[in-house]
Amino acid sequence: MxxxxxxxxxxxxxxxxxxxxxxxxxxxxxxxLDGGVNVVEVYINNVKVGEKEANLYREDIDKIxxxxxxxxxxIAWKEVKINTDILSSAxxxxxxxxxxxxxxxxxxxxxxxxxxxxxxxxxxxDVKICKSETSEDFISIMKNCDSENYRETEVFSMNMTLYKLxxxxxxxxxxxxxxxxxxxxxxxxxxxxxxxLRSFGxxxxxxxxxxxxxxxxxxxxxxxxAMCIIRENIGYDFYSYAIFxxxxxxxxxxxxxxxxxxxSVYLISEELLHIFLQKLNRKxxxxxxxxxxxxxxxxxxxxxxxxxxxxxxxxxxxxxxxxFVRNISVQNNKENIINCYEVGISQKLIQxxxxxxxxxxxxxxxxxxxxxxxxxxxxxKHYANPSHFFWDKLINSDFPFIKRELLVKNPSKIVNIGxxxxxxxxxxNRNFIKAxxxxxxxxxxxxSVC
Numbered sequence: 001m002x003x004x005x006x007x008x009x010x011x012x013x014x015x016x017x018x019x020x021x022x023x024x025x026x027x028x029x030x031x032x033l034d035g036g037v038n039v040v041e042v043y044i045n046n047v048k049v050g051e052k053e054a055n056l057y058r059e060d061i062d063k064i065x066x067x068x069x070x071x072x073x074x075i076a077w078k079e080v081k082i083n084t085d086i087l088s089s090a091x092x093x094x095x096x097x098x099x100x101x102x103x104x105x106x107x108x109x110x111x112x113x114x115x116x117x118x119x120x121x122x123x124x125x126d127v128k129i130c131k132s133e134t135s136e137d138f139i140s141i142m143k144n145c146d147s148e149n150y151r152e153t154e155v156f157s158m159n160m161t162l163y164k165l166x167x168x169x170x171x172x173x174x175x176x177x178x179x180x181x182x183x184x185x186x187x188x189x190x191x192x193x194x195x196x197l198r199s200f201g202x203x204x205x206x207x208x209x210x211x212x213x214x215x216x217x218x219x220x221x222x223x224x225x226a227m228c229i230i231r232e233n234i235g236y237d238f239y240s241y242a243i244f245x246x247x248x249x250x251x252x253x254x255x256x257x258x259x260x261x262x263x264s265v266y267l268i269s270e271e272l273l274h275i276f277l278q279k280l281n282r283k284x285x286x287x288x289x290x291x292x293x294x295x296x297x298x299x300x301x302x303x304x305x306x307x308x309x310x311x312x313x314x315x316x317x318x319x320x321x322x323x324f325v326r327n328i329s330v331q332n333n334k335e336n337i338i339n340c341y342e343v344g345i346s347q348k349l350i351q352x353x354x355x356x357x358x359x360x361x362x363x364x365x366x367x368x369x370x371x372x373x374x375x376x377x378x379x380x381k382h383y384a385n386p387s388h389f390f391w392d393k394l395i396n397s398d399f400p401f402i403k404r405e406l407l408v409k410n411p412s413k414i415v416n417i418g419x420x421x422x423x424x425x426x427x428x429n430r431n432f433i434k435a436x437x438x439x440x441x442x443x444x445x446x447x448s449v450c
Contacts, residue, residue, distance in 0.1 A: 001222055002103045005215045006031065006064055016040075016071075018096050018107025025076040028107055029061055030054045030098055031069055038071050039099035042080055050080040051099065095164060106163045106218070160243075163214070163228040165221065170254030172201050172281070173310070176244035177225075178237045178262040179208040183442070186210075186217045188435040190263050191224075196270040198224040200277050202259070205248060207240040209233035235330040237262045237306070238341040242328040245321060252313055257284070259310045265387075265401040266436045268428030272400035280310060280359050289355045290317050291346075294401065295394075296358035298383045300339065303346035304358055305387065308401075320352060360399060365390045374415055388412045395423045407436075408443050 006015040016030035030038050031054075042050035056072030096105045168174070175197055179190060186208075198204055206225045209232070214221075221228050231243065241260045252258055267273055276294070284292045291311050293304030311317050324345060331337045349356050365386055369376050375389045386394070387403045389412065395402065402420060410417055424433050441447070 001219075002030075002098055002101070002105050004106050004218055006061065008064055008066055010065070014098055014101060014103070016098065016105045018105050021094075025074055025079070026096060027072070027074045028096070028105065029058050029071045030073065030105060031061065031065075031071040032098070032100060036100035038073075040073055040075070040105065041097045041099050042075060043093075043095045043097060044080075045093050050075055052079070104164055104166070106165060106222075160229060160231040162247075163221070163230075164226075165228060166203075166226045168203055168226050168248075168251045168254060170251075171203065172255070173203070173257040173259055174226075174248065174252065174255045175202045175204045175259040175261055176241055176248075177204055177206050178240040178260075179206065179210065180233070180263070181208075181210045181212070184210045184212055185442075186212050186220070187439050187442075189266055189432070189439045191220055192270070192429075192432050192435055193263065193265075193267040193273075194224050195220075196267060196273045197261070199270065200274050203255075205229065205244055207231065207244055209240065236334065236337050237264075238328055238337060239330055242325045245325045249318075249322075252318065255313060257281070257310050257312055259308070260306065261308050262306075264307045264405065265403055266407070266432075266439070267400055268395075268402060268424045268432050268436070269400055270429065270432075272398055272428065275398060276359060276400050283357070283359060284310060284312050287355075287357075289357055290314070291349055291354060291356040293356075293358045294399075295360045295386055296362045297386055298362050299385060300343050301347055302350075302362075303343040304356060306342040306345075317354070320349070320354070324348065360386070360394060360397070362386050365393060369393060385412065388414055392416060392419065392423060395420075395427055398427065400428075402436075404439075407440055 002014045002016050004015070004017045010033060012033050014030070014032050014034065014036075016028060018026065018028040020027050026042065028040075030040050032038055038054035040052055040054060041048055042052075052073050052075045054071050054073035056074060057068075057070060058072040061069050061071055096107070097103065098105055177194055177197070179186070181187065181190075194204060194206065204225045205227045206221060207229045210230075212230070214228075214230070227248075229240075229243065229247075231240070237260075240262075244260075245258075248258075280292055280294070283289065289312065291304065291309065293306075293310070294308040295305045297303055297305055311321070328341065331340070346356060362383075366379050369379065369390070373393070375384070378384065379389055387401075388406050391402060391406060391414065402424065405411065406414065406417060407420060421433065421437070424436075
């Protein structure tokens, strides 16, 4: 594993970073303290197209290590040998590897200088790089360019940094995990959720709108995620979903499913999550569904709550998502987002003949609610948010999640929420519950947890 930063006392390991990719070439540094030669390799679409020894002066690294390292590299585009197959390729994936270990070097895999992409997505030998204000990356630029459904893709006008950490190998599913933290922290409760998804076998793309300390969190993210996208905090979660889908579209056929998930829920148990995911996949495939969520709601109209949604990959669902994602824009009004995107995607799926559902259906929860439940009468007369009004019923039914908003803000003034810890401890993992308590306490500025 290549670490993106180095300390003065480092005596072993491999360190390096891709600093920039612009119209001139690729620059960065690599330092192999385990006796290897500092050589980097350039791969496009898994084909080696260049190699360069890192022997340039790097004052910044020398100041940290206290010695002369000569570990910098610069690879001009004219040194990159792009063959005919790559020139005619519809997809375009760039990776910079350390020659000895063959590990990918993390860094700024985004374009950041003036220029444009010529042609209908065909890679030109004299390819120029997209404008800095768009911060598109190679994958986004070349995404699905020659498909029969090709249209001009939306340019995401924001600052964005992409870390390509591990190979996308395909399998049961690719998860887009969306994160935001007001204090720019990757909290333990979020790490528990991510690592539990990974241990089930999913590949994970981590998308955050917070300025997290990448050096501090790199080892965890590298261990659990294939990719990390740090983007400007504009738009809500659906905009992160759109960025993920646009950038990773060409990889989705490697997987059985792709999943939208976010950190608006706490995970109480890895074991319960795995049981839940087995139920979800069994229902998705055995009942021949196209899309399934954790929880459905009937507020506004029937829909899957968007904090956990899985799509079974097929030509039809990808064609639908191409159109849907293309129309996602930055929205600052949360009600508009719920109506247009959360409720909107479910309703449009139904209208287009797709079969959708949830592991925990709203109507089933209402029917199963005991007469002595504090909200029994209310939910039989009015539609309500099931993640709030049925929280206790869900936990007692081995639901692995509890909504963060419910514990931090309790906007519906749920009367029995003070029981949450006892119920969750009985069902969940005590370390997970402790991490949840710590997160709530921080969000409440040190005040006691409900």
